[in-house]
Amino acid sequence: MKSNFKNQKVLVRVDFNVPLTQDNKVSDNTRIIKALPTLNYILDNGGSLILMSHLGRPLRKLDPDGNIQKDKFSLKNIIPELEKSLGKHVDFASDCIGKEAEEKAKKLKPGEILLLENLRFHKEETEGDEAFAKKLASLGTYYVFNAFGTAHRKHASTYTIAKFFDKEHKDIGFLVQAELENANKLLNNPQRPFTSIIGGAKVSDKIKLLDKLIELSDNILIGGGMAYTFIKAMGGNIGLSLFEADYVQTARDIMDKAKKKDVNLMLPEDSVISERFSESGDIKTVDSMKIPDEWMALDIGPKAIEKYSNIIHNSKSIMWNGPLGVFEMKKFSKGTFETAKAIAESTKNGAFSLIGGGDSVSAINKSGLSGMVSFISTGGGAMLKYIENKSLPCIDVILEK
Ligand code: AMP
Numbered sequence: 167m168k169s170n171f172k173n174q175k176v177l178v179r180v181d182f183n184v185p186l187t188q189d190n191k192v193s194d195n196t197r198i199i200k201a202l203p204t205l206n207y208i209l210d211n212g213g214s215l216i217l218m219s220h221l222g223r224p225l226r227k228l229d230p231d232g233n234i235q236k237d238k239f240s241l242k243n244i245i246p247e248l249e250k251s252l253g254k255h256v257d258f259a260s261d262c263i264g265k266e267a268e269e270k271a272k273k274l275k276p277g278e279i280l281l282l283e284n285l286r287f288h289k290e291e292t293e294g295d296e297a298f299a300k301k302l303a304s305l306g307t308y309y310v311f312n313a314f315g316t317a318h319r320k321h322a323s324t325y326t327i328a329k330f331f332d333k334e335h336k337d338i339g340f341l342v343q344a345e346l347e348n349a350n351k352l353l354n355n356p357q358r359p360f361t362s363i364i365g366g367a368k369v370s371d372k373i374k375l376l377d378k379l380i381e382l383s384d385n386i387l388i389g390g391g392m393a394y395t396f397i398k399a400m401g402g403n404i405g406l407s408l409f410e411a412d413y414v415q416t417a418r419d420i421m422d423k424a425k426k427k428d429v430n431l432m433l434p435e436d437s438v439i440s441e442r443f444s445e446s447g448d449i450k451t452v453d454s455m456k457i458p459d460e461w462m463a464l465d466i467g468p469k470a471i472e473k474y475s476n477i478i479h480n481s482k483s484i485m486w487n488g489p490l491g492v493f494e495m496k497k498f499s500k501g502t503f504e505t506a507k508a509i510a511e512s513t514k515n516g517a518f519s520l521i522g523g524g525d526s527v528s529a530i531n532k533s534g535l536s537g538m539v540s541f542i543s544t545g546g547g548a549m550l551k552y553i554e555n556k557s558l559p560c561i562d563v564i565l566e567k
Pocket of ligand 1: 490491
C-alpha cells in the first residue's frame with residue numbers, strides 16, 4: 167500500500183461478518199483483529215476511515231412481517247469490540263448510503279472513523295448494482311479492498327465499486343496481500359515434495375480443485391466423505407457411506423489423470439465405521455474396500471493415519487482443505503486431529519503449510535495447533551478459487567489485470 171493517505175477519506179471494504187451471541191455481542195473477534203494492521207496503517211499515515219462490511223444474510227432471514235431484523239443484523243452491534251480493538255471512537259451511519267452517510271463522510275477529519283450500516287440491507291449489494299456501488303464510492307476518495315473471504319464474489323462493495331476509482335486511488339489491504347503471498351508459495355515453484363490433503367463431504371464441491379492440485383502436487387491424500395465415491399469407483403463395497411453416484415466417472419477420471427501425471431493419489435486404506443450417523447452405535451475399524459452393507463465410514467482408520475502422517479512428515483509444502491472424518495463427533499475426529507498434528511510437526515521441521523479455509527480452520531483451532539502451521543486462510547471459498555484459477559475478480563479489478 168502507498169505510504170501517504172494525507173487527507174484521504176479511505177473507504178475500506180472489511181470483513182466484519184463476525185459471529186454474535188444471543189444478546190448481539192461479538193463472540194469471536196478474529197476478523198476484527200485481522201483487519202487492524204491495515205486500518206491502523208491508514209490512520210497513522212494521515213487518512214480517515216469509512217468502513218463497510220456485510221453481517222450475515224439479513225434479506226434471507228426476514229421477520230414474520232417480511233421486515234429486516236435490524237437489531238440482529240446491525241453492524242452497530244460490533245462497535246464496542248471495534249472501539250476496544252482500535253482504541254478509538256467509531257462513529258456510525260444507520261444506512262450505508264443516503265444523506266446521513268454522506269454528511270458524516272463529508273465531515274470526517276484525518277484520524278477519524280466512520281462505520282457504515284450492513285451493506286446487505288440493500289439487495290443491490292449482492293447484485294453488484296452499478297448505481298448502488300457509485301453511491302458507496304462517492305463517500306470516499308480512495309478504496310481499499312481487505313475482505314479476502316469475499317474476493318470471489320462480484321458484489322457492489324467488493325467488485326463494482328473499484329471501477330469508480332482510478333489505479334492511483336485503490337489498493338488491496340495487508341490481509342489480502344498476505345493471503346496472496348502465501349497462496350503463491352504453493353502456486354509458484356513450491357518446495358518439494360508438495361502434499362495436498364483434501365477431505366470434506368463431497369467430491370462434487372472439489373473437482374476443479376482436485377484437477378488443479380494434480381498439476382501442482384506430488385501427493386494427494388484423500389479423506390472425508392468424498393473418499394468413498396473414489397473407493398466405490400475402484401470396485402469397493404462402501405455400505406451406507408457418503409456416495410455421489412453421478413461422480414463415479416469423475417472420480418475415475420481424477421485417478422487416471424493422477425496416474426498419468428505420476429502423482430501419488432492415496433485413499434484411506436482403512437476406515438472407522440458406524441451403524442448410524444452418531445457416536446452411540448457400534449463402531450469398528452475395517453478395510454475401506456470392504457465396508458459391510460448396513461454400516462457407514464465416518465473417519466479414516468489407524469493404518470491410513472499412519473501412512474498419511476508419514477507422507478506429511480516427509481513433505482516440504484503442504485496444503486490442507488476439509489476434515490478427514492466427521493470431526494464434530496469425538497469418536498470420528500482422530501483422523502482429522504492426527505492430520506493436524508502431523509502438519510504442525512512437519513511445519514516445525516521446516517515445511518510450509520497452508521490451511522485452506524472452512525472446516526479445516528475450525529479443526530486446527532479446535533486442536534490447539536493453530537499457532538504451529540505457516541498460514542491459515544481467512545477465506546475458504548476465495549482461497550480455493552485462487553488456487554484453482556490463480557486469479558480472483560475483486561483483486562483483478564483493483565490491480566487492473
Ligand atoms: P466440506 O464443507 O466439504 O469441507 O465438508 C465438511 C463436512 O464433511 C464436515 O461437517 C464433516 O463432518 C463432513 N464429513 C467428513 N467426513 C465425513 C464422512 N466420512 N461422512 C460424512 N460426512 C463427513
